[in-house]
Amino acid sequence: MTETFGKGHHLHLIDGSAFIFRAYHALPPLTRRSDGLPIGAVAGFCNMLWKYIQDGSGPNEPTHVAVVFDHSSKTFRNEIYPLYKANRPEPPQDLRPQFPLTREATRAFNIACIETEGFEADDIMASLACQARDAGGRVTIISSDKDLMQLVGNGVEMMDPIKNKPIGPDEVREKFGVAPDRVIDVQALAGDSVDNVPGAPGIGIKTAAQLIEEFGDLETLLARAGEIKQPKRRQTLIDNADLIRISKRLVELDCRMDLDFGLDSLTMRAPDPDALLEFLTRMEFRTLTTRVAERFGAEAPVVSDQPVLAAAVAELPPIDRSRYETIRDEAALIAWVAEIAEKGVLAIDTETTGLDEMRADLVGISLSTGPGRAAYIPLAHVSEGMAGDLFGGPVLAEGQMPLERALALLKPVLEDDAVLKIGQNIKYDYKILARLGVHMAPIDDTMLMSYALNAGTHNHGMDELAERYLGHKCIPIKDLIGSGKSQIGFAQVPVDKASEYAAEDAEVTWRLWHRLRPELSRSKVATAYELLERPMVGVLAGMETTGIRIDADHLRRMSAAFAQKMAQLEDEIHGLAGGRFNIGSPKQLGEILFDRMGLAGGKQGKTGAYSTSAEVLEDLAAEGNDLPARVLDWRAISKLKSTYTDALPLHVNPDTGRVHTSYSIAGAQTGRLASTDPNLQNIPVRTDEGRRIREAFVAGPGMRIVSLDYSQIELRILAHVASIPALKQAFHDGIDIHAMTASQMFGVAVEGMDPMIRRRAKAINFGVIYGISGFGLARNLRIPRAEAQSFIDTYFERFPEIRAYMDRTVAEAKQDGYVRTLFGRRINTPGINQNGPAAGGARRAAINAPIQGAAADIIRRAMIRMPEAIRDLPAKMLLQVHDELVFEVEETAVDALIDAARQVMESAAEPAIRLDVPLVVDAGQGANWAEAH
Template identity: 80%
Template sequence: MTQDAPEFGKGCHLHLIDGSAFIFRAYHALPPLTRKSDGLPVGAVAGFCNMLWKYVTDERGSDAPTHAAVIFDHSAKTFRNEIYDLYKANRPEPPEDLRPQFPLTREATRAFNISCIEVEGYEADDIIATLACQARDAGGAVTIISSDKDLMQLVGDGVDMLDPIKAKLIGPDEVREKFGVGPERVVDVQALAGDSVDNVPGAPGIGIKTASQLINDFGDLETLLERAEEIKQPKRRQTLIDHAEQIRISKRLVQLDCETPLDFTLQSLEVRDPDADALLGFLTEMEFRTLTARVAEKLGAEAPVVTSSPPSEAPAAPERPAIDSTGYDCVRDRDALDRWIAQIREAGHVAIDTETTGLDEMQADLVGISLSVHAGHACYIPIGHVAGSDDLFGAAALVDGQLPMDEVLKALRPVLEDAAILKIGQNVKYDWKILARHGIRMAPIADTMLMSYALNAGTHNHGMDELAERYLGHRCIPIKELIGSGKSQIGFAQVAIDKATPYAAEDAEVTLRLWQHFAPMLPSEKVTTVYETLERPMVPVLADMEMAGIRVDGEHLKRMSNAFAQKMAQLEDEIHQLAGEKFNVGSPKQLGEILFEKMGLEGGKQGKTGAYSTSADVLEDLAVEHDLPARVLDWRQTAKLKSTYTDALPTYVHPETGRVHTSYSIAGAQTGRLASTDPNLQNIPVRSEEGRRIREAFVAAPGHRLVSLDYSQIELRILAHVAEIPALKQAFKDGIDIHAMTASQMFGVPVEGMDPMIRRQAKAINFGVIYGISGYGLSRNLRIPRAEAQDFINTYFERFPEIRDYMDKTVADAKEAGFVTTLFGRRINTPGINQSGPAAGGARRAAINAPIQGAAADIIRRAMIRMPEAIRDLPARMLLQVHDELVFEVEDAAVDDLIAVARGVMENAAAPAVQLSVPLDVDAGSGANWAEAH
């Protein structure tokens, strides 16, 4: 705060920027990005800086702010968790690559010379509410830059909101349109309707529309609850009576705190121009070349030189003309198409990209195809552009001047399926599936995304736009320039062909140039084998699996939801018996009173409201000593299974196939593990009985069975091999129960007649040690005292010193080289391994686990790549990969044949590249559904 800062009052205009919303919007809207010099994730920081720069440079005229601040959430836990322990309990932890970016966004805000504010124990919304109220009371105007519905309760009396994406002001009328009530009653409506995102319970079965009707009828929430007996609808009336306390708690959760303690005044938020040295210094440190140049030009300063270089440098490449998107061909007649096909045959390769109506390859329609054979030349073939809904039936009419789709595909099919012509794509699996739906199976293929992944996994993202800017020095045409955003956004099919041509053809040329850049690097960086044996061949394998999909029994899921509800009721009865009285298990206040006042358990902490914390951490600690908190944890887990899985999976069923078609990411995790999305079928829990029952909903087609083949303890076997542990290797060779053997070695008890609890403890250590588990983590898993858990780990390392030696050597090698490698040559970079502080521990654990998990991922990839040929003559197809498990659908009579063939492929997948000193063992099963098979 400057000494002569003017008093805040009438004529002042305060802008309050929801920084936390900016961060998550930047993270999810943009592809990942890492700093070249050290692999630090900075994608969200880059997006955040671009948003701030746009804010700073926008011309606002009379609406320009005199004061401004960016407001952040300090941490996940706030005073609301003391009111209701399950508040925001369903929200996942921030992604691993986003966490280190949080402090950097604060640094960015300060570099822009904008006030940066966060307060421990309070949400950003509370700080915004407090500052807005202070500014309003002082006679100033306030604009909240956010689209968060929770902030709409502040609108009015000199306070408005601005949606930063839609550039739309939100005033009282817009609030009424959304909530059905004015801003002064938004809290009442939210208290009734609840919020599934923030886990605000509200009144069951009452949504926004009903809530607003009730509030408009009765005037306010308290009057409604006091006069609930007057409501005519019996179910609604009883809901309000039974859940009155829950509704009042919900209101306290959604009501913003306008008295957040602040250690500064409004005067200190006065707008200041960016300091060129500070801002450019930060942007240079982040290695944001484009934004650095843009800022320097605007501020009239000399742009600093960014000196970083990518981890892998390409061999000297021939000079090629700069990418110029203005001269691309638009192919509108057959002669032009034939000329391009002739060029493809002459060159022996072609870069190809498809434009479609959406991102779902199973439902998107083909709009156009772009091709490039030589740098500086590309074309676009429009085949599905429409002019709107003009005919009598409301169907979109094709724009004139396009070749018929069937004619184009028929002409291209011979070259796209010609084994002598290489087809080059960026994330080519998408284009492969689009064309496969039209009967074209492209082969052979090359994928620039997978080339980049093989070369630099973990150091940066592998999306085309980033690769183009990073390796070609070219900035691609943004898609938003064509389709717009928000309510005015159109589909690509509605884009004018003359505008679509440079965008689409550019994609093909950029893909070609990336291939020309990466292809020579594969042998020079010694990753050709990784790319050719573990990456590229996965494309058609996964594409076929994704297109096959798996059947889902929607009725079974409905029954499961009911069963979960019954299970929750049973758990409530057990909890009530353990407590000696009935209470609302979902009420943290009542649960806290039972645990810490009636039962006198230790560890109770009361917050500002006087309520005890009953967070998962608290209950996990208490579960070691008493059954009641353990049952509460089970109740919460069951509730989560119901909402997350059984209620959500039916929404992913394809309307035509009746099957769920997940999508696998090949270049996601740097260890080589595949990721499954839309829906994520790799996170379906299987350890609990309730979780395993979810798999019962995945069923075989009539006359078929599902077959599951699962590697048994593959990571422990790899650990035994790479760490050279004689006892473990011999046990695996002899087929001994490895967990019982470990327990016998550690605790001196015979294998025969072993107590199952002792074996369970050894199993938890066997698997936990691979991931660097601590005594604290093991005590949680086993629900035993921490000291006892740490003793187990100490004993484990005494018995198997080779594991400690392996860990120490792996970390030392990673610190020296900056990466580790798997048995099959996959390079896994270890950014942060040489840093200090809390992040170093995570980097160390990741380095220890990566060669083991990566080798396991490589082995199952090798098995999957060999599988289609191996089962070609069987009436079977591979449907799913879930970590160490493969799932097949096979005709009833061929189950045994499939198991024999597939098991042989999986158990011999490491050879001949690696001869393991332990055998790979595969468990197999079959059934009418996935649960029976597994």
């Protein structure tokens, strides 16, 4: 009979989600030999559990234990604050299929495995900890998560599994400046950028702790905020009191969850050797299987050899930072330049004052010519604690070369065609040096090599690549510059520390190049890298440096008009609602729609709040309800105002008077470019407001904006890859493809066709590329699901080649783990062999990837050829927006530019691929982007 949990018992709660992510990031990628399933995180997780079991004896030995996981669903906190954790990126694609396997692993180790829909692991651990504490037992939470520190005390302690150190009240006070029972108040004030907890703007942990210590608790502080002497801080607390209270609800853990099990069910149990060995063998964990078998005196099952980890680079010595040099004078730099010229390969990295390549100043340059050969050239570090010069500027630290002289010595070798320059995201360094008159060529980029090899499986930042491929952990940048309000610029970092950090970056880049370069050929992506990735660096650098003019006054007028429109909509909404309420509050809106107005379709979350997502409002509006329709209008105008008309003027570079976006080459899995800071690719084009925003992008004096856009490029590629005779003929004949599809499907004449029938065919034409379902088409067309499914069935009957293409592509993806575009781009398809809801998404992505990827490849090929094609014209390529290229050209050369650019774009697939259908490019020109499109 199980003994009731109480005094003398000790509960261990293991933060399973933290274990998973630590295992994932600590180990290089690993796949199961038999089927290619990613298992690196599972392997690390199992090793951590095995170590935990082996180390479990002694005074800290548990009597009860559970591993607690986060559930994949949204939690009650999203009902309180919809933006909660909105900034969190999606888990890596290769980690997602490993989540269920870690649960299975926990059960194989005979440990209680717990997760609850609608609640985070922290809430479950909080509830169990409080139950155990109230029953008189001890609790140890095995985690370093700061959010759990509010539980410490009165029999509850934490154990940092990384440092293997206990976390008690003293450690909590050291971190938060207050005792554990006031941690919630401090977190509510300081907020949390990681979880998107708003807090009070401008108040960090240190200030929050001081305020709580002074006033005792959060409510007292907010009630007496008027007593605070600092005006800005006082007003911040007064203005944001409601937001701070919401933040407290977000950070406070739920200690009273209604769990469907008791503490007695968490009794510590020894693993069942047979069950554990069966799981480890199935996962093909050879070493751990042998260890477990030896521990239990069992015969180890036979496990096939594991693949060699990608991190193995046995021929190179380990990184030794003590060998790095700091180049402080001409003689040393001249010697390095000679070595670079002799070796013919140089890894280079720049250190700057910021992330904006158009505004950042150069602080130093690091160089590496091979393993153990790396150096840093400090150029603009400032002396710590020194008074400014006569003009109030900082004083440069001693032992640095003049910037101009260093660049003069480096310029010949950096521009030497016989010396290959390697960088990690080298576009950044390319632009920094180009602004200083140094134009690097030729170049190689380890980030883009990783992208060509592993798009969609993991990120391509240097720190992650170093751990994955070199088994090396780089010095974290925050160790040098700090974080938060105390963060300093790189120029303030002492030269000796900066040298070690920067030189390591250069050597790691060289080693990554040494590791990844041969892999391009082995994986048959070298051609794609050489033709589609590497040449984009210089092309995009030129576009980004040129930038585009905007009419800030036009945007300000639009902002004012949007504000008036929003006010008008607010009046309409309040009139329809029968009273004023906060339109931006989902909770209040839900109460108006479903409680006061009694509309059907309200769905309440665990907190009782109704969902008011765009999907819900669109359904209500489609039923003829005015209030949700007006709210949708209000939200759309609000987003345009905050994202574009208010924000774009802030991005104008004071030196150039232009907006300079930045394109990510290694962003989307399919090869599509991503535009950031600001994002100029998502401006609506089908709405009047979106077109008016495009009016703000203007040509300079005597210039015109020209836009060239591929016409239905993805449908044309589908016609080619699926070999659909009817579609191919229609494209050759130049007829209306959507009308032709409608005619084929519904047996109606093209002439005089009902526009609604054409619209339905258009929705299917574009939807099928993305693997649209009957449910999705029904929502798009606002028709019954059965009718929508009937349309899709008819579509495949008329065009059986599309179904054959889909089945063929999915089969290839399942077999190979990836698909390829017409031009050799490899697009990985993680999750394609899994079961459950995610499988459908993986299947649709695999079907779409060769089509969207080929379209992305074609416009890349056009962009790469464009600079040479328009070299003699007074024109510049400014923007790429998916299938569209935007130029600025002198008025007298508009026609010449259109002719030249159209020729390049329409022939971009050749000679690599001769498509069965013609590529057609539409062109327009005007004083602004809206007129040109």
